[in-house]
Each structure stands twice: as C-alpha cells, then as structure tokens.
Amino acid sequence: MSMIEIKGLRKEYPDVVPLKDVNVSIDEGEIISIIGPSGTGKSTYLRCINRLETPTAGSILVDGVDVCNPKTDLTEVRRKMGMVFQSFNLFPHKTIAENIMMPQMDILGISAKDAYAEAVRQLERVGLDGKARKFPHELSGGQKQRAAIARALAMHPKIMLFDEPTSALDPTMVSEVVSVIKSLAGSGLTMLIVTHEMRLARDVSTRVFYMDEGGIYEEGTPEQIFGTPQREATRRFVFRIRSYEYTLTSSEHDLIELLGGLDDFCGRQFMSRKAARNCMLAAEEMCSAYLLPALRSSEDGTITVRVSVSEENGEQTIEAEYSGIDGDLFEKTDDEISSAIFKKITQRLPDEREHLVRFRILV
C-alpha cells in the first residue's frame, strides 16, 4: 500500500484555484521533489497533506488514514509526519535542545532526560552538536534550518515534508542544508521536498513532480524530467527556456520590428556575441527566404516566429508556426542566398506538431 494516496485533490480560493484535480500515489521510501513556477500550488499541495491547508475537495490517505475526514484525529496523523518550513519556525523563547525536547515530552510523553539524549543525537546528526544550549536567534540561518530538521526528526516520523527549505537562505548556507537533506535520503523516510534547488532535486529524488496548470503537469525520474522533459512547459521550466515571439501576417509583416525586438531579447539573454549574431541572422534569413514570400503570396496567412534560448544548456532554436498558408513553408524559395545562409547556420529539428517547423541555431 502506498504511503500517500491522493485522489481528486482540489483547492479553491476566492480568486484563484491553485489545485484543480490532483491524483497521485507515493510509496514508502520515495523521495519526491516538487518543482515548478511560483504560484502553481506546490506549497499548497504539500500543506494539504498534513492538513495545514484544508482541501476544498478530494481525499488524502496518509498511511491509510484519510486526512480530509473531519473525524480524523489529526494529531495522530501529524505525528507521523515532520515538516520543515521556509522560515524555520523554531521556538524563539527556548534553547535549541528544548525546542527538540518539547514535542517529545509534550506529545510523546518522553521523559526530559531521554528527550534530551535524543535531542543531542539528532543535533549530532545534523552537525550541530555544540548548539544545544543556544537560543535560535544566536544561530545562523542554515544552522536554524538544520535545527528545525533535527526537531522534526526527533519525533521519528515516517514522512518528512520540506516546504522550500532553502528559499530563505543565502547561497552560502544552502549547501549545508542540502547536504543534510541528502544524508537523510537513504534512511527509509518518505520525503516530499518542494524546492527551487534543481541540483537537490536531481541528486536526491526518486521522482520529480513538475507542477503547473493546477496539477502535476509532468512527472518522472530526475533523468527524465531534467534530461528529456516531454511536455513543453516542463521543458521550458527545466531548461529555463526563454522565448521571443513575433507574429507576421499577410497584411502586416514588419521585419524591422521583429528583428529589433529580437535584438533586444538577445541582449537580455546571456548569449555570446556569436550566438546572438547567428540568432539574428537566422531570423533575418528565414524571414527573407521563406516567410515573407509565403505571406505575400497568400491572402490570409499568419506566421509566428519563436526564438527560444535555454539558460540551462545554451541551446537556441527558432521555429515558425503558421496557418492560412498552403504547402510546406520551407520547400523552396527564390532567394537563394538567404536560404543558403539560413541552411548553413541552422539544423532542422523533427517536430510532430503540424504547421510548425523548428530549427536549431548553430553557434
């Protein structure tokens, strides 16, 4: 039986619906990274699991217990889950040791001595053995987060939920937390990590969920998601693709404007001069050779030119999506020179989509 079973999860707010219909099944021991753009419901999704948010509809079974059922004793269920927050949420008026001891004593009824021993153990585990008697405000951000992790671990949960654990940390402290999270990976814990750290997601996960458009847009192994994302949005996210679009029509086809905008765009991307030049060139020649003649010769043609650059791997593509034009756009041309240049610097890519032709721009 899966550890977490989510069916038809829906969360509505008065003006926005971040989760439309989520269905997923997570097994014990899995380590799931949840990635995606902001505002796509990642944290909401995570917080629904331990009922910090209440779903509008749907069911969430955690270890067989329906969290959404009003009759459920949430404290019991929550005990099995530990949560680590973006803003750490340590108890400021207690020492670190007491932070870790308190839940044990209050909830599990463990004696102070035993709780203390456990606290020390966990602190060692996260590399904070000297900090037991410190107050939270005396620790750095990374140390605080590690302490928070220790506090959660002391309860020996089955599931650990991480809600953007490094988002509030400055880059120098991110790695210490990441390494702690990584060290937990082999321990049999089921972990759900909402994160923006792609490296973490890639290194540690068994599965990656890309959340977009109100649900899990695409999921797969890290290799799949980060290597060969299937779906467009996933790709765009994972490769951090930036695009420039311009639509030409039969009646309006201002090449100068297109190129001006493209020039702007290229300037904003971290591209080498050569790459930028090739980009411009490709666009210009493509238009001259193929697009503009096609538009001129048709009555109601529309072509959208899209130039995409991946921040991830530097790959540049240019594509043309068209309608209202018969035949293959790139079949022949009268402008030999332009097409020659074009062909030289580009490589056609296969694409199943109709009325869309894609080329990689060679650098």
Place this chain on the structure above:
Amino acid sequence: MINHTKTISAERFLAFLLCAAVIIAMLAQLIPAFFMPIKAEATEGAVPEFKTFADLTGKTVAMLTGAPFEELVLEKNPDVKEIQYFSTPTDMILALKTDKIDAFLANNAAASMMVNQDSTLAVFPESLEDTDFGFAFKKGDPAREKWQAAFDSLSRERIDELWDAWIGTDESKKILPEQDWSGANGTVKVAACDSVPPMCYAGNNGELVGFDIAVMLEIARVLDVHLDFTGMEFASVMAEVESGKAQVGSGSFVLNEERRKLMDFVTYHEASYVMLVRAEDGGISAQQTASVQQTASVQKTVTVPEYTSLSELNGRKFGLVNGSPFAEIIESKVSDVDEYLYFSSIPDMALALKAGKIDAFLTGDTVADTMISEDAGLAAFPIPFGELEYAFALQKGNPMTKQWQNACQKVGEERIQELYEIWLGTDDSKKILPEQDWAGANGTVRVASGDNVPPVSYVAENGRLEGFEIAVLLEMAKELDVHLDFTGMELSSLLTSLQTGKVDISNSCLAVTEERQKALDLVSYRKGSYVLVVRAKEKTVTAPEFSSFADLDGKTVAMLAGAPFEEMVREKNPDIGGVQYFATVADMQLALQTGKIDAFVTNNAVAAMLSNQDIGLAVFPESLGDTYYGFAFKKGDPLRDEWQAAYDSLDQERISELWDIWLGTDDSKKVLPAQDWSGANGTIKVASCDSLPPMSYAGENGEPTGFDIAVLLEMAKVLDVHLDFTGLEFSGIMAEVESGKAQVGNGSIMMTEERKALMDFVPYHEASFVLIVRAAEQTVEQPTFADSLKASFERTFITDARWKMILLGLLRTVIIAICAGVLGTLLGFGLVLLRHQNNAVTNKLIAVYSSLITGIPVVVILMVLYYIVFGKLDAPAMVVAIIGFTVIFGARAYGLIWNAVTAVDTGQREAALALGYSEKLAFRRVILPQSRSLYFQPLKIQMVMLLKETSVAGYITVLEMTRAVDLVRSRTMEAFFPLITAAAIYFVLTWLLTKLISTAEQYLEKKHEQRKIKGVD
C-alpha cells in the same frame, strides 16, 4: 526575550518634577502670608472716640480760619480747653491724627467724604447746627436776586444728582460741563476756594472743581453767562467779593447770622456742622505699620463661663460655706466631685475661685447675680441647679413663727420685689434703711445677720448692718410692731446662735432645705434659684462679613449635596449669585476660605463647632429656619413608631447632656457606650454619615460616632436591639434607607417638608439652619511655616491616633489591589483560553463584556454592583469592591493578553501543529508563553493603575486610604497636609509595586539566561 529599554532615568526625572511641583504649591500657599502686610482695617462706620459734647471737656477743637463757630462750640460745652484755627481741612486732619487737636469742625459734605476716605476718622454723633450752604454776593448786589431765581428754576433732582456725584467716591462722575452756551449776557468773575473738597477745590489740572462749581455752572447756563473762576484761600474769598474783584464767592460757606450781616447769599443746599474726631482704635499713625495684633474692631470680647457642661464639672473642687447643705444639690447634677473645700464666707469663696483653689461654688441667685455683675472674673454656670426658697430662721417650735409668716404675707410680694430691686440695683442713693420709728410695743427681737453677704446682708461703711434682707425684716418688724436688735456675725455662727437661743431670728440668705426644716422653723419670703458660680473667661467673637440677607446679593451660597436649602435661601434673598453643592462640610469650609463661595448653609451644631475652631469663620446673624434633626426611616415603616416611643421615653436631660458632651471641645468625654445589652429584639442596620462632626462622623477606628450615634444607642438600649452601623457619605444615607439596605438613617438630617414627604422621621433635637461666612477681617498672627507644618502633622496623624485610621485605609487599599490584580489576571487568562476556542457565542459574550467594562467608568461599575447587583445581598463593601475590581481588571488583562497572543507569528502555530500538537496544546505551550514578552509590560502598567483606581472604592463605603484621609480632612478641617500625605503614600506604593514587578522580571530574565533545562540540569 525581555527588552530592557533605558526608561529609568525618564521615570526619575518625572518623579523629581512631581516633587518640585508639590513643594512649589506648598510654598505658594505660604508666600502671600509672608509678604502681605498685616493691616488693621476697621469696618465702615468707625466708632468715634468722643460721643457727646461732654466728652470734649479739656479738649482742643479746631476750625477753619474765618469760621465763626467758636461760640457754637462753647455753647455746647464751655469746658473745651481751646479753639485752634487752621487754613485748610487737610491741616486739620493731620493735626487730629498727630494728636495736636482732638476734634475739628467741618460741614456735613466734607465730613462724609473724609470719613469715607479715611477710616481713622469718625463723625462726632451730635451735630452743631443745621443751616444752608450759600454763594456769597456783595451786600446789596442786585445780581443776587437773578442768581437766586436761576437757582430756584433748577430741578431739585438735578441738585441731588450733583450732590451724590460730588460727595460720593466715584471719581468718574465728577466731571464739569463745558461752558458751551453763548454767554450772551457777559462773563461773571467768581472767587472760589481751592481747598475745601468736595464742594470747591482744585482738580488734577489745577482747574476748580466741586459741587459748588457744578451748581454754579448750572445757574450760569440758565442765565446764559460765562463764568471766570479764580481759586484762592478760603479766608480771601469774601474779601474778594467785597472788594468787587469778583462778583460771586463760593467755598462751601455755611450761613450763619454773622456772615449774613456781612454779605448776601444764594442758598443752594442744606448744611450742617459736624465735628470730626479720631476713630476708636486709638492713635493712628504708629499702628498702621505691620504688627501682629488681634485688633479687629469687629472682634468683640465677651466673657463666658469657663465650664458650660455638666461633664466638665466632674473631678473638680467645689467650695462650700461652713454649714451649708449644698453638697447634695451639687451632687444631684455632678456625678464626680473631687472634693469640697469649706470657707467661712461667700466673698472668701469668690476669692478662692478666682485664685483657682476651687473651681465652682453654689449659692443663691440673689448673691450670685450681684457678685457676677460686679466681678468680671466670675460667671454663672449655664445649667440651672434648681429652685430654692429664701427664708429667715427661727428656733424650732418658736411660737412667733406663725406671726412672722403672717407679717411676711402682709408686707406682700410686691413690696418685697420692690425692695429687691432697690437693694440689688446700682443706685446706691436708694439703699436707705428706715429708722425703727414705730412703737415696738411687742418687744425687741434679737436678730443674727450675716455680716458678709452683700447685697443681702452686710456691714456697711458706717458700721451698720444693711441689705435686702435687713430691709425686709424691718418691714416685717413694722407689721409686728417689734423692734429689731441686729447683731452681725459669720455665717457659720448664725445657726448656732439661733439654736442656743442667743438670738430669736436669723437671716443670711438662707435657703430652705429638708434638713433645715427639720431643725428649724423657716419663714420663706422669696423664691429664687441656685446658681453655680464659676470663673469667667474671655472669648473673642468674630463678627461676620455679611450681616443681613440683603448683603448676599450676587454672592455664591453653598450647601451639602442632597440638602434642600436652596428654596429657603432664595426666599430670603432672591438675588443671590448662585448655589453650589459640595460633598462634605470640610470641602465647603475650604471653598469659603479660598473665596470660591461666600457662604454655606449648615446646622447650628456644626456652625457652633466651626466658628469655635476657626476664627476665620463667623456665623451669619440671621438664621434660615428652625426645625428638628430627625432619624430617617423608610416611608411607612412601622419601626418608626417604635423608635419614636423609645425616644419619648428617654430623659430630656440626658439628651441635653449628650448634646453638651458632643458639641463641646473635650474629646475625652466623647465616648460611646458598648452595646452590652442582650439585643434580644434583633439587629438594626443604621446608615450613618461619616463626615459631619459633631453629630455623625467617623471616629478613630473608622466607626461612626457622634451625638446622633449616642442618642441612637440610648434608644437601642430601650428597644433592646443591637445596632450595626455603616458609615457613608451624606448623600448616600437616604438611598440606603430607601433601598432597604439600612432601616435607620442618621447624619444630622434636618427635617424639611421635602424630606418629610420622602421619609418618616423621629425628631430628636432642635435644629436650626445657619449660614457660615468669612469673618470680616483677619488679623491673625501668622505662625512660622515650621510651626504650622508641625501642627498639621499632629492634627493629621497624632490626634485621636488618626494614623491608625490611615494605616487601616492603606491596608485595605493594598488588599483590594492585590486580590483584584491576581484574580483579575487569572480571569483574563481564563477568558483568553475561552476566546481561543473560537466559539461564536462565547466570542460575542466576551466582546460584549469587554466593551461594557471599557465603556463604563469604574465608579459607576462599582456602584452598580453595590446597589443593584449585590443590593439585596448582605455582601460587605470590601468584598464587592474586590469583585468589582477583579471584573474590571479581568477585562483589561484579557484585552492585553489576547492582543499579545494574536501578535505571535502564525508560523509558530503551524510548526507546533505540524509536530503533532493539538490546537489547545499548541496554544498553551507554544503561543501563550511567547506572548508574555508582549503583554508583560502593559499588564504591569495596568496593575499600577489598579492600585490608584482603588481610591474610588470609598464611594461604596469602603474605608480605603483616600477615604480615610478625606475623613481626617473633615475632622481637622484642613485640606493640605492630609491630601499631600495621601499623594505621597500612593506614590510610594506604586513605586514599590513597580519595583517589585521589575525585580521579578529581572529574576526571570536571569533565569532565562542561565539556559538551564528542567529535568536535565
């Protein structure tokens, strides 16, 4: 983590400012006293030094040169030493003040003005002559007729108007008109005296002004002439007119025969001559500088008996003449005579009394009255000791007794009274005994007479026995036709002589007593009474500032809140300025002293006490009304009749005695009896005013005491009930009785129609309303600051061990504050927990409760609890106060803590929940403890405020510190020291509380820093 901001220096600075302000206020009170000159001010109408012309014998009288009054003066008193002449009235005034002359003449106008302006002058009561003022014309000058006609054409009213303007003190009215008529009939020269104000004198710019000038200008307007005035000395005016240099002369000429012969006059106003003399306060110049004297001419000195109540006589020494049986009579009134000292004669006793060897002696009124009127050192004790009969004594069984009795009757009461008046009067010329010129056919009777009992029986200058009794005996002897052979002897020997048969009859102002009747035959000839003679002491009586109701126009009158006197006062004078209401007599007294009000109404008892204690106050001579003091009962309560019956059964003398005790100044007598009767008929609750001495006020230990209480206890004894007293403010008493919380109410309540309509009363003493006003002047010796401070301190703390009452008040304040603080905080936490449940119903209830508390003043909440919520229950006021403050503090604590709770970061709750905490547990263990740093300081401040707010608990009769101090204030009749003390004590208390809490805070902080983990370390 607790935040230590550096507020300590700011607090210290504020404390310093407060102390400085207090000290400055104290000094400001006293500074005027240091700098104000102490003047002797006499009131208007100063009393003249000489009152009749006869007084002027051997004195020097002055008048203006040229004034023909020597004759007049000498006519009135030929023995005037001499007449002196001066050139101006100013000179004469100076001469009078420096004792060079004793009196001078002036006309009525000048005299009025001078006396108005100079309080050291007074008008001699007898006037010299009445005549007219006239303008002088050359004899035979026809112009005079024209002028007379012109004057006659003027309206009398106008002349009076001018007279009032120029004789009065309002300078703004003394303006002459411009001569803006045509003057077609020419210009007339006028010679006018420039130095006889207010008739004719030089004004500010040298121009001639005055009543004369004003009248002349009116005449000139009629005649259409212009006047050209020339000022000169009085003596030159007539010469000027006679020589023709001027046509008219003026100078307040008073017309007399001599003058009329010399010149013609136009009379223009009545005149009379009066003399001016010094005012009675004596020589003026030296004594107007600052000196400390109680010389108010308004303060009279009267002699009063040293003792005025029977209780004062206890423990004293009494004098008796050897053989007199008065010990019994004395002991019938005085319970505790220290000892009797025996004397051989009454004059001896009088001497001993004055020397202090004895404190009083009893004698008959005939002797007493004479002695007292002749000797200012003696006075009659005001309470009578009973009636007696004066008698002559004969041997028991003497057959002549009957005849003597007949003879006495024949002489008759009238004749005896006549003789009485002669012999006890002051006209010695009438005190002549008749010669024994009748036959004496029935023999000679030997008489033994007291030789030293004037005016009754004494040896006169010529060696003969004289006196009232001698005269009576002689009359009787005449009837019996016997001759009397008198022998004078000592009182103690008289009766022995009689009993041994050496004499037949004796007289010595003998009083009839049972014992004597057994031993002797007595022929009584006159009724009289016993008089106890005591020493006299002087008492200065202050005259009031206002002496009639008419004086109260526009003045502010005050009375106690709830007292129904406004009607009465307005009835007497509808034009009073306004009526103000105060809570206590002490407040009114202070307001009167500081000029905020001009008079206040109180009852005769309080008035007597106040004017004794404070010479700055005086009793207004007209009384407002007479009524009775009554004990109040709920209307229709049958209890009233029971109590009325009980009162009626009391001995009126006992009531009088109590009255004297409680209104007297001897505090040691003011002791209430313990309620040691069985109280079988239950306990009655009494609502007593705790701030109206001497009738009903709080004693040493805060228990109600006073005349009212004493009388009530007497009545309770009769009814065999116990009384349970509660002290409260006057305005609360009737409410207590009406609401049923008490059955009887007292507080020197005067029975008025209005009150009788509301409640039933048992009257227990006559009462009258009087007004208290300021004394007309204050010339008191100022004590030094240190002295007055010491006196204040004593009065506030030492007297009656008042410090105990204040200490008790302090204790109560602290108890209420601590209990309410602790319980209120717990209540607050409880409400916070409840609120956390987030139940819609309880949320609403809590919100309503909270807004009620914040929306209603503390005082009102307390009173609502006391009178309404706990009204019917018998809850002690302290308990109600604690409950009330708990409820109030609880709401505040809740508000503070809940605010703090909602301010804690929401992430804390989420972390706790995520760990598996329930909402409740998360709240208790994670949220609430964290909110402490947010609510702690505000809560501390609220506690301090609570301590101070307890000061209003007095409104529901709790004797906490403010009320205790207020009661002391009403006893000592001063505001300053008690209030400053209260302020200081509160300041110290709040400082202590703050310090305490801060110390606790610091301790916790330290503990926190130690990072010790419970259960591990």
